Amino acid sequence: MRRNGNSDRLSPIRVYEWMPVEALNTLLKQLEKEKRSLENQVKYSALRLEQESKDYHKTSRERCTYLAERSQVSGSYQVSKRQQMDQLPRMKENLVKTGRCNSVNQKTMNAMRGPVKKISRSNHLPKLNL
Known part of the structure; x- marks a missing residue:
């Protein structure tokens, strides 16, 4: 036979009612x-x-600061690289004008002077006395 819910919980x-006080x-x-x-x-x-x-939170703030700095540096690098790329054609043009750079056409044939002669630089060196 089952007892009611209150007696089961108690x-x-x-x-403990039957235990000695010391226990x-x-x-x-x-x-x-x-x-x-x-x-x-x-x-x-x-x-x-x-x-x-x-x-x-400290690490998160440091990470955000790092990413912001990295983004700023990356942006500056991209701008600098773009400026350099924009300057390359002008630099090449200036070198060609000053005669420091021979274009492919100048190496094979100069319209005004005729074919370009290949000159070995070795015969321009001084002889060594041993």
């Missing part, structure tokens, strides 16, 4: 010690969570 408490005091001390230990664990975990949260 059955663990009835066990109950010992059990109470153990439970209080365990309670303090658990409270300390909760405090430690809360402090650790707070510290890790601060570290996370």
Whole structure:
């Protein structure tokens, strides 16, 4: 036969009614010690969570700063590279005008002077006396 719900819930408490007072005091001390230990664990975990949260936010700010700097440097690099690429045709044009650079057509044939002669530079070097 089954008892009603209230008596079933109170059955663990009835066990303690039959225990001696000394045993109950010992059990109470153990439970209080365990309670303090658990409270300390909760405090430690809360402090650790707070510290890790601060570290996370600091690292996140540093990351954002790094990405902003990287983006700025990358943008400056792209602008600089674009400017250099824009200047290349003008630089080549200037070199050709000043005669420092021979174009492909000038190497094979100069319209006004005729075919280009290949001159070996070795006969322009001074002879060494050994």
